[in-house]
Amino acid sequence: MSDARSGAVPDLTTVPDLVAEADLTAEAAKLDADDGLRDKRELFVLDETVYLDGNSLGALPAHVPGRVADVISRQWGELRIRSWDESGWWTAPERIGDRIAPLVGAAPGQIVVGDSTSVNVFKAVVAAVRIARAADEGRDEIVVDATTFPTDGYIAESAARLTGCRIVPVAPGDVPGVLGERTAAVLLNHADYRTGRLHDLPGLTRAVHDAGALVVWDLCHTAGALPVGLDEHGVDLAVGCTYKYLNGGPGSPAYLYVRADLQPRFDSPLPGWNSHAEPFGMRPGFAAADGAVRGRVGTPDILSMLALEAALDVWDGVGVDAVRAKSLALTDFFLRCVGAYVPQGRVESLTPAAHAERGSQVALRCAGAGDVMRRLIERGVVGDYRAPDVLRFGFTPLYVSFGDAERAARVLADTLD
Template identity: 60%
Template sequence: MGDLVERAAKLDAEDPLRRVRDEFDLDPDVVYLDGNSLGAPLRRVAERVEHVVREQWGRRLIRSWPEGWWTAPERVGEKIAPLVGAAPGQVVVADSTSVNLFKALVAAVRMAPGRREIVVDAATFPTDGYIAESVAELTGTVLRPVLADELDGVLSDRTAVVLLNHVDYRTGRLYDMAAATAKVHAAGARIVWDLCHSVGVLPIELDALGVDLAVGCTYKFLNGGPGSPAFIYVPRGLQGEFRQPLSGWGGHRDPFAMDARYEPAPGIARARAGTPDILSLLALDAALDVWQDVDLADVRAKGLALTEFFMECVDELVGNAVEVVTPRDDRRGHQVSLRHPDAETLVVDLTAREVIGDYRTPDILRFGFAPLYVRYQDALRAATALAALLA
């Protein structure tokens, strides 16, 4: 234990990201290990939102729409683009992840006439499966749930599109985007990646891998705020054939012409639907500024080190009382999931001790390690608290 304390202190002192934590509005006594579910607030967000309400809305009123609000979905999208390896003009922020999944899946099915199957990760975060089920019903296709490891057995010339999660929300396992994308393309199908649990975790190379479509949320490792709007990536080469079903005026080529017929915008704006939600969008805009001074490679390195250190602390302090579900090699995101039959109660008891993780049914304790603000001493304190509860 003494050794772990010393090591945590040393690792924190040597952490190249240690100053970034100061930009967050976090209670010093709280060990916050749920940034994989709701990221912590950057201090600048409260100030920005106040400015948007009091100045942009209060003083400029309707004039703020042409002064920057209307194009905010694309402008904020450009701040996400480098985090997912996208050149400009291919990411837009709009709606929720569920809604963007719907757009992406319908558009992908329409790109593949004659192919009648949608393949979806059977262990996916449920909303992905629910939306895929709905898209299958509306487009007259068939849903094929399959474990991501067993893709080979189901891909065929019937496959229209495959929807996969980059990081599994329960286990924290990271899937090989390059390999799966290549497999799906070899079958002549389209791939849609859900990046909810990987964006802001590690460098993602959507352009380089030739990914067809991707969606992700912004309230986890991007710290956009509760339910902040999601994003969608449509690469330039596919934008012309990207026909999405939520054809609101926001995606129109000339929204204020008030044409009777829908004609989609030529670029990424066609992935928009209705009027953008400005307060939340500009809160996210402010939160994304933290990435200007942060290198994703540092984030990834610290995330792996933090989760490894936490697993080591768990091994030493908790031992076999829990099972570590998350892969111990590098095929993981920035969360560690532990299995225990009393997981739900344990999460409540830990929270009462200001160690905040979360519970996923039926028996998973989930701890997220957001490298921008989580310290090695937090990892040790969490393992110590868990050990005390199980002792």
């Protein structure tokens, strides 16, 4: 039997007798007993449900309600306006950004938290075009991931209209072939939201830089699940949400990364009083603040922002490399269980076999996927469905166990049978 950590993924069109007869339940128990992250599971509010939708909304860290209650009752209820200074509300966007920074491989002072992912994509893409054009006015193309989450495409098209650029949609693997002297900015997703396929951030970043352009990475489906290495790979700008693998809560604020040496040239298309050099000067003319503060716009969403800050406590003492190792082991093991349990020919894995190309989710193509997922949820296995035929299972290593993976595959098999 192949080891769960080997990276070998079975051909799901066949069911080898040895795997079919293996005691995968016992193996799951042993893997859970050896799991160095197993104690983190106790930090979350969980029940008997197998929750494999953390790539849409992360589970609630158990201590967050108490912290939010303090923000509401004491900081807001008692201190009121004094909390902007005494409770640190004013500096929260940068303070929380510095807590996210090590999870995406960034030094402090380069991430600001606030607004939605869509708003931050808009800021980043327009700013990238402006920086590129300041050096070369002839750059008038924005290359965008043709397989991207739809909103990123909508935002890129709006940014193109605003800046007078044209959009060049292309699959991530084909990006190097369309880059040239007219390329201003490139917007890419680190992982495909449907299949979980991981794109080559280091290689594509180098290719964009070799063409004299800037790159913007969307980290929504990777931050908190695997190493990103923003500083190491010289990424220009990046954005991401915090309600998936970072467990910040529904609608929790997104973040914007601006590489330190680009910050003096970061010209936001949404300047606001919070990004002014003298925010309380109330001057009619705008003068941008120094550093990542330039990425701010208006008054921060304090309640959701401080809920996120509390949620990040679950990362204390956790290395992203350990999270990545467990993620790969979990997805390998789940695919083995699917291969052993699910009737032949009923599902097809869209998840890359190679670890270097895999995020932290498993996508299975399945006839009647929407109805299958509805029945799975009724039976206590929560994933999600992507039209027209994809079952999507997200694996959050801080709280998903190998026992969860085995049970999910078993219930899937029973449902399809």
